[in-house]
Amino acid sequence: HVSRWEAMSLSVIEALACGKPCLLTREADPGGLVERHAAGEIVAGNPTSIAKGLQTIAALTEEQRKNWEKGDEAIIAGLNWEVSARQMVAAYHLHIGK
Numbered sequence: 001h002v003s004r005w006e007a008m009s010l011s012v013i014e015a016l017a018c019g020k021p022c023l024l025t026r027e028a029d030p031g032g033l034v035e036r037h038a039a040g041e042i043v044a045g046n047p048t049s050i051a052k053g054l055q056t057i058a059a060l061t062e063e064q065r066k067n068w069e070k071g072d073e074a075i076i077a078g079l080n081w082e083v084s085a086r087q088m089v090a091a092y093h094l095h096i097g098k
Contacts, residue, residue, distance in 0.1 A: 001024040001028045002023070002025050002028065002045055006028055012024060013075060013079065016074055016075050019072045021039060021065070022040035023040060024040060024043070025043060030078075031079070033075070033077075038068070039074045040068065041056055
């Protein structure tokens with residue numbers, strides 16, 4: 001998913017929840033989850049970088065692929081109700097000066 005603007009793609013979230021590694025731009029990485037959990041390949045939004053990312057994915061060994069299949073852990077760790085609620089409370093505190 002090499003979008004320049006779509007920061008919370010449902011297709012990326014669904015793929016991660018199914019344990020599928022993703023190729024995406026930093027802008028399309030929901031909250032940096034893919035990068036933090038090494039659940040996919042992050043590329044710049046230009047043809048050369050995208051091509052290199054695809055080559056990297058194509059060259060993965062079976063063991064490396066299995067290591068990448070931890071996207072479901074990333075979703076559970078970063079996109080659950082408890083985490084979302086904490087982030088929302090922190091945002092409110094930041095804006096009211098607490």
